[in-house]
Amino acid sequence: MISFLFFCCLSGVGLGVVVRQFPPEFITNPGQKVQIFCSHDKTDYRVMYWYQRSPGDTAMKLIGYLNYKTDTMEPTYGDNFSISGDLGGDAAKNVSLTIKVNGSGQGVCLGLEVRQSPSELISKPGDRVHIHCSHDKTDYRVMLWYQRSPGDTAMKLIGYLNFKAVTMEKPYEEDFSLAGDLSGSTAKNGSLIIKVKGTEHSAVYYCAAREAR
Known part of the structure; x- marks a missing residue:
């Protein structure tokens, strides 16, 4: 079984905002597509970043980010990852990360409200x-x-x-x-x-x- 942690983070002047990720965890098989949803209530934060931390690694690797409606993906993640959402307007913000799971064995993907x-x-x-x-x-x-x-x-x-x-x-x-x-x-x-x-x-x-x- 392969474990990955995914984090959504915000761009702005604040030091911390309550960021909610869902589902908190899931198990999936290769070839399937899964979605992780991220939301927060900071209505003037228009950029959301997604990071991945692999097992045994303390570094956070940038997957990509959404700026209003425009997504920018890092080349390493462009084939199997995508980001969607709309950070415009004055409502609470909601974005999703879609992952096409590759490799052998199962993957465990975890998100956590911090x-x-x-x-x-x-x-x-x-x-x-x-x-x-x-x-x-x-x-x-x-x-x-x-x-x-x-x-x-x-x-x-x-x-x-x-x-x-x-x-x-x-x-x-x-x-x-x-x-x-x-x-x-x-x-x-x-x-x-x-x-x-x-x-x-x-x-x-x-x-x-x-x-x-």
Whole structure:
């Protein structure tokens, strides 16, 4: 069985918005087409990105994005993936990712509703800011934090929390830290703490979750 995680993310100035993905998981066979739906209530966010994280990989690979009604796909994903939806208007936003499953064995595709707060944050150098993340997948014991800088579609891993243990990527060790406890059988909560130095910390930040391995 082959597992994949797919995440939909937004473009905008906010640090976090409640993004809902459905179905939360499904199992499918090669040759079938499946759809993952993504929605949110930030009516002025007109771009939605889709990322894939393969087993054993902490990096998020961009599949493509939708800008209003126009989709742009990365060359690697153009044959077997497509994105559809309409991000115009003033209503809640809804988009879908369609996948033609190839390869041997079954595929397990997972999506997860992750809540971040605050949704937007303005700070000045010297401030310490906290971004909180929570989800209800009680057996997901790892929480990963990513940064996407202005003008960049790639998401860079800041670090991750595994149960209570923190692992930070070297470029972020000085100004970033993580806190939380992902053990137990209750909803999961973690936080990213940033010591703001300047414009290099102006970015969109995302949290993601997975099972411990």
